[in-house]
Amino acid sequence: MTFSGSTRGNTEASPKTVTPVDNWIPPACWYEPMTAEEFAASMEKAYDSVVNDPRQPGYAKAGQGQYREIYKDGKYKNYNLDEKNRGSWWVAAQDHSRLNESGAWACDELPFWVERGGTPLMKNTATPRILAELAYNRIQLPDTVVxxxxxxxxxxxxxxxxxxxxxxxxxxxxxxxxxxxxxxxxxxxxxxxxxxxxxxxxxxxxxxxxxxxxxxxxxxxxxxxxxxxxxxxxxxxxxxxxxxxxxxxxxxxxxxxxxxxxxxxxxxxxxxxxxxxxxxxxxxxxxxxxxxx
Known part of the structure; x- marks a missing residue:
């Protein structure tokens, strides 16, 4: 996801952003797609960073291993690399400037596979409307000095x-x-x-x-x-x-x-x-x- 225009950036909070009326809140998390290759590389990198870190406790290494196993040789096989031209992985993403908000953790579904042409049914799945709402939260305004x-x-x-x-x-x-x-x-x-x-x-x-x-x-x-x-x-x-x-x-x-x-x-x-x-x-x-x- 990239943002351009009059934007505060992807990770920085700003006092010059617009405040929505009627208690509406733009999403702080969403689901976006990854290719099978991207997903496999991301999972292996995360696994290696945990299991090869001597500072990580044993339960963290075991948990990361179990998580990897779901996609490596469990419910799915080898990250669906053999199916790479037939679909995409959809994974949760967060607005890193809003990690202190509960909404940033609302996208708690594990990564899931969607056949090409299919429509993910999860709330906050990246659509043009969700992208518009994410852009809303990044609008940088001029100072209101009259x-x-x-x-x-x-x-x-x-x-x-x-x-x-x-x-x-x-x-x-x-x-x-x-x-x-x-x-x-x-x-x-x-x-x-x-x-x-x-x-x-x-x-x-x-x-x-x-x-x-x-x-x-x-x-x-x-x-x-x-x-x-x-x-x-x-x-x-x-x-x-x-x-x-x-x-x-x-x-x-x-x-x-x-x-x-x-x-x-x-x-x-x-x-x-x-x-x-x-x-x-x-x-x-x-x-x-x-x-x-």
């Missing part, structure tokens, strides 16, 4: 305009490819920002719109860039503070919702659960000073 006007410090009772830089906040995608054991499938998972939730960091503020949820415009933008001609207008996406942050900056939290779709081999495709990703940023609010004469 643009503000005023940019550095706003004023009490002055609407602050908020928007996203469309050059930075555009759709990103990850492609998952499986080319193994005679199987060649692919899926592309794409994330597109569709709304921005603003949390001012204090109750002494209001948002525009009142819900704090700034939705995507027809042109794909979220919020509107401030210009001089907007001075007397109400921002379509923004914040207004009612007191200063003289005792420290407020922590503005901006949470983006991303719409997730996928396309895969055989014209498969559809939607996956939306995801969110947020970040805090400091915002200073000053009192407007007036001089009386």
């Amino acid at each position: 643009s503000l006007a005023p940019a550095h410090a706003t004023k009490v009772n002055l609407p602050t305009w908020v928007w996203l830089d469309t050059a930075k906040f555009k759709e990103v995608s990850v492609t998952a490819t499986l080319n193994a054991g005679g199987i060649n499938i692919q899926a592309i998972t794409t994330a597109r920002p569709i709304s921005l939730k603003l949390e001012p960091g204090t109750l002494d503020a209001k948002t525009f719109p009142p819900s704090g949820e700034c939705v995507e415009d027809a042109d794909g933008s979220i919020g509107e860039r401030y210009s001089r001609g907007n001075a007397n207008d109400t921002p379509p996406c923004g914040i207004e503070y009612f007191r200063s942050s003289i005792d420290g900056n407020f922590r503005l939290r901006a949470v983006l919702t991303w719409k997730i779709t996928w396309k895969g081999t055989g014209d498969a495709g559809g939607n996956l659960p939306n995801g969110t990703f947020g970040k805090d940023q400091d915002i200073a609010v000053e009192e407007i000073q007036a001089i009386n004469r």
Whole structure:
């Protein structure tokens, strides 16, 4: 299994991955195919590494030997090498960045043989949909730092305009490819920002719109860039503070919702659960000073 595009990689966790809504969790394990030759080589390597290691206890060596015997000269014969053109072995694989999760150990079936053209019936068998879900978990997002006007410090009772830089906040995608054991499938998972939730960091503020949820415009933008001609207008996406942050900056939290779709081999495709990703940023609010004469 390989991943390309805006990806965090195969083995590294990242704080910039999307968080699925509705408690949905992408799979942490799956089943993928191996040729008879690949499976035989893998089994023999694992067997040799255990039995030839003086640090391994006797029960571990015995257990590895019994496991090998199933496929060498037990239920199967010589790893089905004589049947190599008629099928594939299917084995469990794991997301190595999620080994501390129980889901990583849910694929607990022993390797099994599937005749060519057959369909494995196990849950989490590698299909374009499963590849799309695996790609979902590897999407690397840009930091959710919004643009503000005023940019550095706003004023009490002055609407602050908020928007996203469309050059930075555009759709990103990850492609998952499986080319193994005679199987060649692919899926592309794409994330597109569709709304921005603003949390001012204090109750002494209001948002525009009142819900704090700034939705995507027809042109794909979220919020509107401030210009001089907007001075007397109400921002379509923004914040207004009612007191200063003289005792420290407020922590503005901006949470983006991303719409997730996928396309895969055989014209498969559809939607996956939306995801969110947020970040805090400091915002200073000053009192407007007036001089009386």
